[in-house]
Amino acid sequence: MPMEPEAGLKAYRDALTIAWQYNDYRDWPVRMTAAMHLFCDRFAAEFMADLEALSLAGYDDLAIARAFGSPVRLTRIADSVLFGLKRLRTTLDDQRQMILRLMEMAQRLKYGSPFNEDGRNLIWSPAAAAAHAAATPFRRVVGGEAGAVQRLCGALFAYTESIFFRAHDITKEFHGLYPLEGGEQLLIREYRSLRPHEIWPDAPLLPCSTVRVSTIYGPGLQLDIDFYNHLYLRQGNYLGDLRRYAVEVDGRLLPPDEIPGLMEQIAGTVSYITRQIDPAPWQDRVEKYAEIFWFRKRPLQDLRGVDWRVPAAVRERIRTGELFEPRMKLLDREQIARLIHMTV
Amino acid sequence: MNGEVLVRGWTVSSGVQVGPARVVTDPDSDIAVRNGEILVVPQSHPSYSVALMRASGLICEQGASVSHLCTVALEAGIPCITQAVGALSLIRSGQLIMLDADKGVVYAYGA
Numbered sequence: 001m002p003m004e005p006e007a008g009l010k011a012y013r014d015a016l017t018i019a020w021q022y023n024d025y026r027d028w029p030v031r032m033t034a035a036m037h038l039f040c041d042r043f044a045a046e047f048m049a050d051l052e053a054l055s056l057a058g059y060d061d062l063a064i065a066r067a068f069g070s071p072v073r074l075t076r077i078a079d080s081v082l083f084g085l086k087r088l089r090t091t092l093d094d095q096r097q098m099i100l101r102l103m104e105m106a107q108r109l110k111y112g113s114p115f116n117e118d119g120r121n122l123i124w125s126p127a128a129a130a131a132h133a134a135a136t137p138f139r140r141v142v143g144g145e146a147g148a149v150q151r152l153c154g155a156l157f158a159y160t161e162s163i164f165f166r167a168h169d170i171t172k173e174f175h176g177l178y179p180l181e182g183g184e185q186l187l188i189r190e191y192r193s194l195r196p197h198e199i200w201p202d203a204p205l206l207p208c209s210t211v212r213v214s215t216i217y218g219p220g221l222q223l224d225i226d227f228y229n230h231l232y233l234r235q236g237n238y239l240g241d242l243r244r245y246a247v248e249v250d251g252r253l254l255p256p257d258e259i260p261g262l263m264e265q266i267a268g269t270v271s272y273i274t275r276q277i278d279p280a281p282w283q284d285r286v287e288k289y290a291e292i293f294w295f296r297k298r299p300l301q302d303l304r305g306v307d308w309r310v311p312a313a314v315r316e317r318i319r320t321g322e323l324f325e326p327r328m329k330l331l332d333r334e335q336i337a338r339l340i341h342m343t344v
Numbered sequence: 345m346n347g348e349v350l351v352r353g354w355t356v357s358s359g360v361q362v363g364p365a366r367v368v369t370d371p372d373s374d375i376a377v378r379n380g381e382i383l384v385v386p387q388s389h390p391s392y393s394v395a396l397m398r399a400s401g402l403i404c405e406q407g408a409s410v411s412h413l414c415t416v417a418l419e420a421g422i423p424c425i426t427q428a429v430g431a432l433s434l435i436r437s438g439q440l441i442m443l444d445a446d447k448g449v450v451y452a453y454g455a
Contacts, residue, residue, distance in 0.1 A: 028388065028389055028390060028412070146421070147421060150419065150420050150421035151397055151420045151421070151422075153419040153420065154393070154396070154397065154416045154417065154418075154419040154420025154421075154422070155393070155397055155416075155420070156419075157393075157412070157415055157416050157419045158390055158393030158394070158396075158412070158416045161390050161393075161412045162390045230410040230415070231410070231415060231418060231419070232409070232410075233356075233357060233358070233418055236358075237357075237358050237359060237421065238418075238419075238421040239359075239421040263397065267394045267397065270390050270391070270393060270394050271391070271394055273390075274371070274372075274389075274390050274391045275372070278371070278372050278391075279372075
């Protein structure tokens with residue numbers, strides 16, 4: 001069902017307010033807001049053209065959304081597209097239509113609201129969550145296993161930032177908390193596209209493409225997940241509340257004694273990439289960001305059957321451009337609120 | 345026993361830990377954090393994440409609660425505070441400290 005425009009836009013603004021007010025714009029490896037002007041207009045123009053071409057080719061929005069595979073990819077890409085549309089001087093109405101369309105597409109991939117107003121990111125229905133809990137061969141936590149599992153989760157999170165910078169929505173989505181019987185709660189951490197050789201041809205990337213960490217916590221854990229997939233622990237503690245878990249790597253159940261090896265591989269990749277990126281000039285870092293952005297919208301190009309790579313003109317513009325210094329500074333809450341109001 | 349309050353910050357990930365501090369200011373240096381040390385850093389950087397996996401706690405001088413490094417600490421179940429203003433100058437490497445992330449306070453310990 002289409003979103004009611006005013007209500008949808010208000011929900012989007014409210015969700016942005018939560019996602020941005022606790023955010024940190026000391027971006028690694030470069031402050032994105034200071035570099036966006038170098039490629040976001042072209043990015044948004046292509047994004048719009050791709051959607052139009054796919055619609056003309058008979059793809060409906062559900063098929064397009066499914067190509068992204070994960071709703072957070074649509075909710076998080078929206079503000080980048082919006083920034084580009086503003087640079088292109090499209091009408092406010094067109095910008096709002098794009099936001100609503102992307103939010104509706106995200107909604108179609110989820111059981112719950114795309115905006116996570118209640119702090120839960122519900123992709124699965126209660127029945128689907130219960131079925132997953134019943135079908136998964138969970139291991140009961142013994143000894144120090146909670147620490148090992150949670151440190152793996154931390155390491156995987158670090159890995160996503162190192163390979164996709166702030167566009168880590170390409171690779172991960174956390175969903176839940178799904179209530180289970182007896183007050184237990186299911187939280188799923190999905191990691192996809194963990195081997196982007198197109199972006200990092202020489203890096204020692206993980207040997208697997210997907211990792212799913214299914215965790216069941218006790219009733220004491222209170223965790224909110226906003227629509228950007230930020231986590232806020234309200235009460236309890238992962239270590240104390242973790243009861244059962246299952247780690248699947250490319251669909252294979254990972255035994256606990258293989259967790260340290262996986263963590264070692266993750267540390268190797270993170271160290272390799274940061275050592276490559278940190279000494280690089282800002283132009284290289286922004287160009288890498290552009291590659292990641294084009295990879296981010298690659299599902300559209302793949303559906304169309306066209307090349308997804310960054311156009312040469314964009315690379316040239318980065319090479320000859322400048323960072324926009326005024327956007328290097330951090331915004332306070334009032335400025336963020338004003339920005340959101342101006343955004344949509 | 346805990347002594348004077350060294351710094352205060354915002355709670356990101358709860359828990360209480362006692363251990364020697366490890367102050368690191370250069371993400372590109374070899375960060376040889378030993379198991380059980382409490383990592384003290386200026387702000388989020390992925391290099392610190394690798395070191396964090398061996399640490400028992402994290403104190404960030406700057407950065408929001410959903411900055412990447414803080415989220416890594418949260419995910420890893422490692423007690424963490426951020427916005428701990430002055431941490432880099434008030435805490436010394438090797439100093440025994442208590443990080444009470446539940447209260448958002450760092451104490452000198454055992455003095």
